[in-house]
Amino acid sequence: MSLLRTENMTMRFGGVVAVSDLNVHLDKNEIIGLIGPNGAGKTTAFNMISGVYKPTVGKIILGKEEVQGGQTVTVEKDITGMKPSAITKLGIARTFQNIRLFKELSVLENVVIANHLRLESNWVSSVVRTPDYTKKETAMYDKSMALLEKVGLAELKDEKSYSLPYGMQRRLEIARALATKPHILLLDEPAAGMNPQESDELMRFIGKIRDEFDLSILMIEHHMQLVMGICERIYVLDYGITIAEGNPYEIQNNPKVIEAYLGVDD
Amino acid sequence: MLTAIAIVIIGVLLFLANMFMDNYQLRILNLSGIYIILSLSMILINGFLGLFSLGHAGFMAIGAYTVALLTTPPMAKQMNYYLDPIVPWLAETEWSFLPAILLGGVLAAIAGFLIGAPVLRLRDDYLAIATLGFAEIIRIVFTNLQSVTNGSLGLKGLPEIEIEIPLPLIGFTLNLSACIWIAAIITILFMVRLVNGSYGKAFKAIREDEIAAEAMGINVFKHKLLAFVIASFFAGVGGAFLGNIMGTVDPLMFRFLLTYNIVLIVVFGGIGSLTGGVLAAIVITAAMELLRFLDSSFDMGPIAVSGIPGLRMVVFSLLLMFIIIFKPRGIMGVREFSWQWLIELPQSIKNSSFGRKKLRKDVSK
Amino acid sequence: MTIMDFPTFMQQVVNSLSLGSLYALLAIGYTMVYGILRLINFAHGDIFMLGAYFAFYAITIFTLPWYLAFPVAIIFTVLFGIILERFAYRPLRNSPRIAIMISAIGASYLIENLGVMIFGGRPEAFPTIQLFNQIFSIGSVKVSGVSLLIPIVTLVVLLVLFYVINKTKTGMAMRAVSKDYEAARLMGVDVNTIITITFGIGSGLAAVGAILWGMKYPQLIPLMGLMPGLKCFIAAVIGGIGDVRGAVIGGFILGFGEIMLVAFIPDLSGYRDAFAFVVLILVLLIKPSGIMGKATVEKV
Numbered sequence: 001m002s003l004l005r006t007e008n009m010t011m012r013f014g015g016v017v018a019v020s021d022l023n024v025h026l027d028k029n030e031i032i033g034l035i036g037p038n039g040a041g042k043t044t045a046f047n048m049i050s051g052v053y054k055p056t057v058g059k060i061i062l063g064k065e066e067v068q069g070g071q072t073v074t075v076e077k078d079i080t081g082m083k084p085s086a087i088t089k090l091g092i093a094r095t096f097q098n099i100r101l102f103k104e105l106s107v108l109e110n111v112v113i114a115n116h117l118r119l120e121s122n123w124v125s126s127v128v129r130t131p132d133y134t135k136k137e138t139a140m141y142d143k144s145m146a147l148l149e150k151v152g153l154a155e156l157k158d159e160k161s162y163s164l165p166y167g168m169q170r171r172l173e174i175a176r177a178l179a180t181k182p183h184i185l186l187l188d189e190p191a192a193g194m195n196p197q198e199s200d201e202l203m204r205f206i207g208k209i210r211d212e213f214d215l216s217i218l219m220i221e222h223h224m225q226l227v228m229g230i231c232e233r234i235y236v237l238d239y240g241i242t243i244a245e246g247n248p249y250e251i252q253n254n255p256k257v258i259e260a261y262l263g264v265d266d
Numbered sequence: 267m268l269t270a271i272a273i274v275i276i277g278v279l280l281f282l283a284n285m286f287m288d289n290y291q292l293r294i295l296n297l298s299g300i301y302i303i304l305s306l307s308m309i310l311i312n313g314f315l316g317l318f319s320l321g322h323a324g325f326m327a328i329g330a331y332t333v334a335l336l337t338t339p340p341m342a343k344q345m346n347y348y349l350d351p352i353v354p355w356l357a358e359t360e361w362s363f364l365p366a367i368l369l370g371g372v373l374a375a376i377a378g379f380l381i382g383a384p385v386l387r388l389r390d391d392y393l394a395i396a397t398l399g400f401a402e403i404i405r406i407v408f409t410n411l412q413s414v415t416n417g418s419l420g421l422k423g424l425p426e427i428e429i430e431i432p433l434p435l436i437g438f439t440l441n442l443s444a445c446i447w448i449a450a451i452i453t454i455l456f457m458v459r460l461v462n463g464s465y466g467k468a469f470k471a472i473r474e475d476e477i478a479a480e481a482m483g484i485n486v487f488k489h490k491l492l493a494f495v496i497a498s499f500f501a502g503v504g505g506a507f508l509g510n511i512m513g514t515v516d517p518l519m520f521r522f523l524l525t526y527n528i529v530l531i532v533v534f535g536g537i538g539s540l541t542g543g544v545l546a547a548i549v550i551t552a553a554m555e556l557l558r559f560l561d562s563s564f565d566m567g568p569i570a571v572s573g574i575p576g577l578r579m580v581v582f583s584l585l586l587m588f589i590i591i592f593k594p595r596g597i598m599g600v601r602e603f604s605w606q607w608l609i610e611l612p613q614s615i616k617n618s619s620f621g622r623k624k625l626r627k628d629v630s631k
Numbered sequence: 632m633t634i635m636d637f638p639t640f641m642q643q644v645v646n647s648l649s650l651g652s653l654y655a656l657l658a659i660g661y662t663m664v665y666g667i668l669r670l671i672n673f674a675h676g677d678i679f680m681l682g683a684y685f686a687f688y689a690i691t692i693f694t695l696p697w698y699l700a701f702p703v704a705i706i707f708t709v710l711f712g713i714i715l716e717r718f719a720y721r722p723l724r725n726s727p728r729i730a731i732m733i734s735a736i737g738a739s740y741l742i743e744n745l746g747v748m749i750f751g752g753r754p755e756a757f758p759t760i761q762l763f764n765q766i767f768s769i770g771s772v773k774v775s776g777v778s779l780l781i782p783i784v785t786l787v788v789l790l791v792l793f794y795v796i797n798k799t800k801t802g803m804a805m806r807a808v809s810k811d812y813e814a815a816r817l818m819g820v821d822v823n824t825i826i827t828i829t830f831g832i833g834s835g836l837a838a839v840g841a842i843l844w845g846m847k848y849p850q851l852i853p854l855m856g857l858m859p860g861l862k863c864f865i866a867a868v869i870g871g872i873g874d875v876r877g878a879v880i881g882g883f884i885l886g887f888g889e890i891m892l893v894a895f896i897p898d899l900s901g902y903r904d905a906f907a908f909v910v911l912i913l914v915l916l917i918k919p920s921g922i923m924g925k926a927t928v929e930k931v
């Protein structure tokens with residue numbers, strides 16, 4: 001059973017079909033790539049899964065492993081059209097193509113904020129500073145620091161996030177997503193603007209967090225080296241239509257894909 | 267700990283002020299306290315959530331009328347309502363002040379909820395104009411409910427707020443200044459804690475980037491509504507005191523211009539800073555009064571200057587235009603006061619002047 | 632509900648037409664400025680107030696005949712609008728939008744206080760001009776000259792405005808800037824000039840509206856622009872902000888709504904000023920982009 005599945009997910013803006021009948025599935029601990037030329041509808045697909053847009057047609061199903069009567073079963077939940085915050089609470093976190101950090105806030109604050117959704121205290125107790133709240137808040141900071149240690153940003157914790165170098169900002173965005181405690185991570189062009197060395201580093205980093213945080217990852221990426229190097233399966237979109245699906249080897253040799261990327265000689 | 271000591275010191279100072287200041291000075295002091303409540307309540311929405319709400323006058327009107335109607339003695343009410351008799355359910359009420367003020371805040375908060383729920387989905391200027399519209403509607407409704415609010419005649423001769431503390435042995439009564447400043451200090455503490463806590467962080471996240479905040483699992487709409495309701499509560503409380511200190515409430519007091527005043531205080535302080543809001547509330551209230559000499563004639567050495575009525579407000583608004591244009595982040599920006607900052611202040615002044623000298627030397631080389 | 636006879640009803644229609652025209656003239660200024668700068672020009676209502684006072688002083692103190700006084704007042708108002716943009720808004724062009732909106736509020740506050748200081752707090756009476764104050768009878772319907780003049784002047788002004796916007800090069804540049812500020816700038820449109828012209832046109836229309844307003848409702852006070860200003864911004868929002876036709880439609884909706892509300896349900900006459908705000912909130916909840924506006928999707 002898959003953790004995440006879309007069924008004929010379709011998005012139309014007026015007369016334009018941005019994504020048409022997309023069927024992807026993501027299994028436990030997989031890393032899946034979503035590739036295609038610019039304007040192929042990849043980010044739109046992400047926006048539907050993460051709740052920013054409601055699909056015109058189709059469903060998004062989230063699978064969750066639960067232990068029932070000593071047996072592990074997968075419980076399915078239809079998350080189509082839910083608010084982004086509710087979807088994040090259910091365990092899908094994302095990053096953005098054009099980094100969307102809380103610019104004026106510090107690195108640490110960025111991560112702490114991502115803990116807020118798991119804080120089970122109301123606002124009154126935060127004003128009164130009940131012992132229970134104080135304990136939870138301290139825990140939030142400790143967890144956030146630990147996370148920053150893991151991703152190698154601990155020393156920069158008090159810097160304003162906009163002042164970080166580009167690669168660090170990408171990394172902080174991933175760390176912030178991890179702080180929401182996701183099962184599924186959606187990465188929108190994590191290697192955009194990186195040089196080959198940086199993207200190599202990123203590739204190892206993604207593999208590392210997958211193992212460490214027990215994640216399943218769906219990523220949009222243009223760096224083919226990265227995609228081919230890390231993804232177990234790849235979906236190729238062109239003009240909103242899924243033109244190919246398969247492992248990196250199959251994709252590299254698929255004539256349709258080659259055509260979409262290189263154009264056809266007349 | 268330092269905060270507790272500071273509160274005690276402020277308390278003693280205020281007590282002394284109460285004993286030695288004349289009525290006029292006390293009035294300035296009281297107004298400052300009220301404007302602290304009002305400006306912090308606006309900063310919560312406009313500064314920390316980055317929304318632009320212009321509905322304060324409406325919420326203040328709700329608080330002011332609630333307290334005025336519930337606490338004015340029946341006899342005085344009868345004298346006010348000579349056009350239309352007052353509705354029976356209000357004619358005989360004579361609440362004590364504490365519950366009346368709290369109810370004023372709660373009613374304003376309820377209005378905040380009812381208004382916020384539909385309009386907080388709007389963005390930027392649409393929100394500004396919609397909140398402004400609701401505030402005007404509240405005012406117009408109050409103007410027309412003749413038998414409840416006494417319409418455009420307003421309510422005069424309000425009794426001054428005082429709260430009895432019925433402790434055994436040392437029972438005492440808090441006068442108007444004490445009530446205002448206790449309320450102001452509670453507001454400051456409340457806002458500081460709210461803003462520094464997890465919810466405050468979420469508010470700031472919404473200000474920085476709504477879409478990212480929502481993606482981090484923050485229910486943006488719920489948090490906006492929460493802040494809006496809290497701010498409305500404090501606006502109601504501030505309005506209750508403002509009406510009371512004026513001794514009269516009428517619908518014209520709560521025009522859009524009243525919201526302007528608060529906006530300008532908030533801008534002066536730096537929209538994202540509680541410290542700035544507190545400082546600005548005091549500075550501007552005092553300045554407004556000090557500039558009063560401009561309106562009346564005064565002697566400047568041998569020359570007698572005849573005052574021009576209205577000049578005070580012109581100078582005041584010019585001052586604020588200059589701040590907006592040349593220092594758009596106000597006096598504090600988003601910086602906040604902290605004890606650590608104060609303790610390190612002498613050191614940092616030394617460093618900075620030293621640093622500057624060194625820099626100059628480098629340049630001159 | 633009041634039942635009224637036909638002549639009374641027609642009189643109310645004429646009243647609605649002239650009030651709607653006045654609102655439309657003022658609303659256009661809001662919508663044009665918003666279209667280009669995304670700014671609610673809170674001071675627009677105060678410019679309207681200045682227009683009325685300029686005309687008043689031109690006639691009373693400088694004893695100009697009306698046909699000279701009105702153009703002079705319009706020219707001064709236009710200049711004032713341009714100066715306002717130059718000093719209060721242009722320095723903040725690249726600041727966050729909230730800063731420029733606050734500047735607009737500050738400017739409005741300043742003009743109102745200046746008005747109180749210079750013009751005094753007491754109301755002044757706008758001079759009556761015999762020519763326009765005759766009463767005409769059309770059948771059994773009696774109408775004052777001003778009530779007929781207002782819609783006619785408005786119609787002429789609007790035709791000229793639409794011609795300028797749709798047929799001239801300047802108008803094309805204005806539309807370009809309002810569609811995409813950056814692109815227009817890169818294409819060589821002198822954005823500053825266009826913005827100056829926009830403020831000039833908006834202020835000029837406000838002055839025309841103010842003069843007509845003064846003839847119909849001859850009481851001048853320094854805060855007279857506050858309520859009409861708010862209502863006309865609302866008219867612009869109802870019509871779809873940024874769209875000139877929308878502003879006209881919005882203006883007439885408010886004009887007819889207010890007059891007819893009071894005419895048919897006199898009990899609600901105290902709520903006349905609330906009408907605009909109620910309509911505003913309904914429109915914002917149902918179709919925030921207004922009648923003529925198009926919804927936009929934010930790119931993520």
